[in-house]
Amino acid sequence: MNMISPQRQRLVVIGNGMAGMRTVEELLKRAPQRYDITVFGAEPHPNYDRIALSSVLAGEKTLEQIVINSRDWYAENGIRLIAGDPAVAVDRALKTVTSASGVRLGYDKLLIATGSKPLAPPIPGLGLPGTCAFRDINDVELMLEAARNHRRAVVIGGGLLGLEAAWGLKRRGMGVALVHLMPTLMERQLDTHAGMLLQRDLDKRGIAFFTNGQTEQITGADRATGVKLADGREIEADLVVVAIGIRPNVDLARAMDLEVNRGIVVDDGLRTSEDADIFAVGECIEHRGQVFGLVAPIWEQAKVCAAQLAGEEEAAYVTPALSTRLKITGIDVFSAGALAAADEADEEITFADAARGVYRKLVLRESKIVGAVMYGDVADGGWYFQMLREGTDVAAMRDTLILGRTVATAALGAAAPDPNAAVAALPETAEICGCNGVCKGAITRAIAEKGLTTLEAVRAHTKASASCGSCTPQVESLLALSLGDGFQKAAGEKPMCKCTAHGHDVVRKAIREQEIKSIPEVMRRLDWKNPEGCGSCRPALNFYLLCEWPGEYVDDAQSRFVNERMHANIQKDGTYSVVPRMWGGLTSAKELRAIADVAEKYNVREVKVTGGQRIDLFGVKREDLPAVWRDLNAAGMVSGHAYAKGLRTVKTCVGSTWCRFGTQDSTGMGVQLEKMTWGSWHPHKVKLAVSGCPRNCAEATIKDFGVVAVDSGWELSVGGNGGIHVRATDKLCKVETEAEVLEYCGAFLQLYREEARYLERTAPWVERVGIGYVKRRIVEDAEGRRALHAKFLHSQQFMQDDPWAERAAGGAVAEPFKTLVPAE
């Protein structure tokens, strides 16, 4: 297919790994026609992301997902890939490469990218079945196989690689012990304090540590059975993973008589010192005395080497500053530069919050950051690292620097650096939206090509920030970077939706002050752009009117989202799920029997216990809903409102009735709360819980309103959430009687109903208005509290009719559930 034109030179690449192939990619960008390229790879796979092997081990990615360049990519770019057949000899005089199977090819330029080998210390027993390194797909497959068939693993090595191996095996269900030669983990990236925090957290997750542990022997005859340490400790194991480090793979280079020290010695142009036609990149090289194991400098090498191969002889490699992150879900570690002061002229600033497990240390030299170690909260790692790389003078914010970007730059006033800089510094391939897998490049291209100017438009076109929304600030930064002054982040409250320029608060105020009592009237008086609104604003307006005019406003079913209109939860196949209420999580044989009968009679496809202590029946057809409800009603059950932006459940523990630790009747308290609050509509769903003692088995501290019993009364707290952003409740106050619990709860819920924006949970609402405000209204203002509680009870008079019973009885309200049949 490819005619070899006389101008094209032959480039042979030895090594099909990340460094070699990144160099080829960079070369194709610069000079796509310059070379005919052949790649020899020892592994029988296309090029994959070796860094992501730990994610494959932990079950977060599949092997397919970590392939960087598929075989099609090689074909499309006219590259010949010889995989599974390593190059074994190079004749520099004849300029030929020979593979293990005897393939022999001539080259004009040769690129060596043979990477590294795992360090294999001379431990007796290493090499037995059941021992492996953690370096390639083969190792991972071996580890996964062991995890399926065996129980115990020992990982030797407490650095980045060893820890990720240990965590992956733990995630796969093995019991894991980790042996580390040094007293603390990751001692090359972390100081002692951060290393200890890391060990404490991983210990909590069930990894057993043997620090100061020198492995003397891997025991076993036909297969590894354990590890023996020099101090006599012995650990049983079915799998032993040795992950103590890597060393450059220089065997071939040595045989070629190239200059080899620890790695293949290269100059600033990535040329080997002996032969100007031979280049080397990646973990196999040594540049100015340094060898490499992290990806950032290797990408830089790939760029420089490709430029050299493309004829740009001035391109020179300089090792960039390095930073490290550990890839263990939920454990955040950041490290860059120096770990500690080198001498008296250096300064160390530290910050530790033991309760939150947060630790930071900065090392300063002549008012510049030369090192940063962070544990727990690493959000500002990128910011510190950027200042470290750029040699920013931090004297002006020295006092607040350790507190992080927000505080430090606020203290600086006008001199604050551009908040978009961190996003600007990200590479195009950096993932911005984790939910939908959207990278920075895809967003900036969509902004440029489709002329997008708003967050909404970016969401619509790319799905970035359209799911959980936690990347919204980054997406807004990208808009600002792309559009400059053309992007104005909405000031103050954003409009409710595209139908209006008004925000939620303005609309509610108008409803109250102008006494507006219907949706069409709101739209008319407030100049709605779409005369009938949309699927977003109509449910909001319906709630605001319902909340403001209880007993007066007639609920508009056609402005309800399907779940609230049908009083059941729609599922992805268009069927519904049905959850009857179980007061405080209590049920009875009679109720369970009725549920079982319904499940059989209506072919319920799945019966599941919910997190809110009730039972969910899945796969009910729309037409069957009223009949299902009729049967449940007959056994005394009512709607659980599991579909509502309203009161869902009151979770309880068994309390003093049964539990030897219980201090109060938490179940009874929960039932009372549920009887008071069921049927109430809210801006979003609302969940309550009551625990009978501070052990808090009902998880009351991640609920919207949580009650925890103590000997002397009840602790009340609000604004918790167990969803995307887990948030523990803020303490409200302590009260003594059950009547007070009811009063404070009703008042809090009424305040939330009246003042939060539609679809705003209590957690973000409490954060927005501040717990201090909530306390002033609910705790300090007794008269106001009683008035709010009274308003709540007044509203409830109109709400506590079972919507199921009404529809199960037939009549007009049952009509929408029926399917029409054409007259034949």
Next chain:
Amino acid sequence: MDGMVVTGHWTEIGQVVDIPRQGARVVASRIGDIAVFRALDDTVFATLDRCPHKGGPLSQGIVHGHAVTCPLHSWVIDLQSGEAAAPDMGCVKRIPVRVEDGRILLSLPA
């Protein structure tokens, strides 16, 4: 454009008043469920009851103007053309419908 479903005879399926304004009812047919919508201005539309995105029952969505928002993932479908509102791309099959003396007639496959 999808083109209408090519059909034979007109079949009565009910009265306009059977459908709430800004609402819909489902009609069973040989080609699957059909959603029959009644807009606020009493215009009646009929489409297959399957969103072009992931098959959500459009009949259960919120109707606004001559459009419906799908209950599953909030695609907005224009009831006149059957097309999804930009930037989403897709089209739902429309069923010919006519109203005579308050009775709704669909043209269904014979």
